[in-house]
Amino acid sequence: MPELFTDKNQCFGCGVCAEICPNKAIVMKADAEGFLYPFIDQEKCVKCGLCKSVCPIGSEIKGKQGKIYALRCKDEDLLSKSSSGGAFSVLANTVLEAGGLVCGAAFDEAFHVRHVLGNDVSSMRKSKYVQSDLKGIYSEIKEALARDTVVLFTGTPCQCQALKNYIGEDDNLIITAIVCRGVASPGLWVDYVNWLSGGEKLEEYCFRDKRVNNNGHTVSYKINGKEIVLTMDQDPFNVMYLRCLSLRPSCYTCPYTRRELPFDLTIGDFWGVEKHFKEFADGRGTSLVITRSEKGERLLEEARKEADLKQCPSDIELQEALRASAPKSMLRKLLFKDYSAMKNSTGISIDLILKKYGGNKA
Ligand SMILES: Cc1cc2nc3c(=O)[nH]c(=O)nc-3n(C[C@H](O)[C@H](O)[C@H](O)COP(=O)(O)OP(=O)(O)OC[C@H]3O[C@@H](n4cnc5c(N)ncnc54)[C@H](O)[C@@H]3O)c2cc1C
Known part of the structure; x- marks a missing residue:
């Protein structure tokens, strides 16, 4: 089996390895943080190396300033x-x-x-x-x-x-x-959407609403015909994103x-x-x-x-x-520790996670 990555920093989750595999030996599955990673079925893998040849990790990044x-x-x-x-x-x-x-x-x-x-x-x-x-x-x-x-x-x-x-x-x-x-984590997003809608129907969601002239720093969504409008820093998912905790x-x-x-x-x-x-x-x-x-x-x-x-x-x-990639803080580690624990039904709720890490005073 070819090793696709040894460290999670070394996988962008683009899924191109799964797509090129001639034997459909690779499937993308979510990890405990809710991000997709490739998993290889060793019985199906013919070690052709195509997956590694298209992986963008390590591709030479050469380009013009433009x-x-x-x-x-x-x-x-x-x-x-x-x-x-x-x-x-x-x-x-x-x-x-x-x-x-x-x-x-x-x-x-x-x-x-x-x-x-x-x-x-x-x-x-x-x-x-x-x-x-x-x-x-x-x-x-x-x-x-x-x-x-x-x-x-x-x-x-x-x-x-x-x-x-x-x-x-x-x-x-x-x-x-x-x-x-x-x-941000697609898994965390799904849990947030379920929390937001509380069993009702989410009809629309907009990360960058332009009704106020604030360069789209407004979030809006509609649940069962009712519209809710917030500034980005009032919404827990966006607070976690802006603080680079959920990446x-x-x-x-x-x-x-x-x-x-x-x-x-x-x-x-x-x-x-x-x-x-x-x-x-x-x-x-x-x-x-x-x-x-x-x-x-x-x-x-x-x-x-x-x-x-x-x-x-x-x-x-x-x-x-x-110029620079996002800063990683200790809080990110704690957020996903709590999130993984929540997935293991330890009594931690999404409500608690959103309050703890997405409160605008957190
Ligand atoms: C995850 C993410 C992070 C960003 N970070 C920055 C940033 O730090 N600085 C900055 O200047 N701009 C950032 N942007 C880009 C910015 O938010 C706008 O998308 C961009 O300015 C284009 O806006 P627009 O008015 O041309 O058109 P829009 O109509 O708003 O264009 C949306 C475009 O974004 C693409 N898009 C939307 N969501 C995703 C997604 N999840 N993954 C891949 N593509 C997506 C769509 O395919 C479309 O091409 C980010 C966008 C995303 C999705």
Whole structure:
């Protein structure tokens, strides 16, 4: 059996190893912290090594610094439905108008976060600060590319690297990484959703509501027709995320928290926009866009008709998520110790965990 990893920091949970295995010997299963890891069925494993060859851990990360832009989409409705300035939507619309497909993270009916491929991007809009499941998506993208369809993929940088390793070079594939400080536990998310809904029906959840001009630092959700609106620091799941307590182990040593990446584009929030473009400093959100290839630059050029776009000096200081990985604290260890104990029915409840680690005064 090939060892896929010896230490949990050494697995991004992208699932590309399971997808490429010709014998379906690898399955992704959640650990006690609620994150997916690959498990190999030794009886089925033929030791072909394909899983190791596509694993993004250890892939060489070589890329250009790229050109930096501030972007805000012109369509007010789209801007309000986007986490920052709507860069994703204008890029996606341009690809769709040319007959291509878009792949991004969406909630399914049970509010699990999964990547989907298609031409309806409404469910892909807005950040979900939970690790997304990519099961089946690599081969779907490969099939679309084989039909000569252009595909715009958006995901965390580690997911982008996994896809790049799986597909290889393809002119029809445009890879866009989101700026990422880390992904929260999907298991903890499911327990939070169940706690929130209290047995009733959760109908909507938004991590970045734009009804107040505070750059989307508002959370909203709807349960049985009743809408609840909170600031991010009033919601326990978001407090744990913002304090970097609920992230995947590999996020704390992420090698992608840098500007030079081997992807066509990067999109994120343009934090500090007031220092450069006062006209965007109204709390309605501005996207940071970095282009690093001709493909990426061409797509942005075509998309700019839908957006206000400003190029920035190449030496501007960018946010921390492009310079350093998330800090790991002792509290993270304690949170997941309690969470694992809760899963073993020791009397610790999700209510207690959310209060202890997600209270805004914690
Ligand atoms: C887990 C996570 C961490 C982030 N951390 C930062 C950060 O530290 N700094 C920063 O500037 N920006 C960060 N972002 C990006 C930011 O929140 C916005 O997604 C980005 O600015 C794009 O916004 P938009 O207005 O263009 O469009 P939106 O419509 O809001 O775009 C959403 C895009 O994000 C993708 N996406 C949503 N959820 C996930 C997910 N769980 N996994 C993978 N892809 C997802 C969608 O596929 C889509 O492409 C993060 C996003 C996520 C999901």
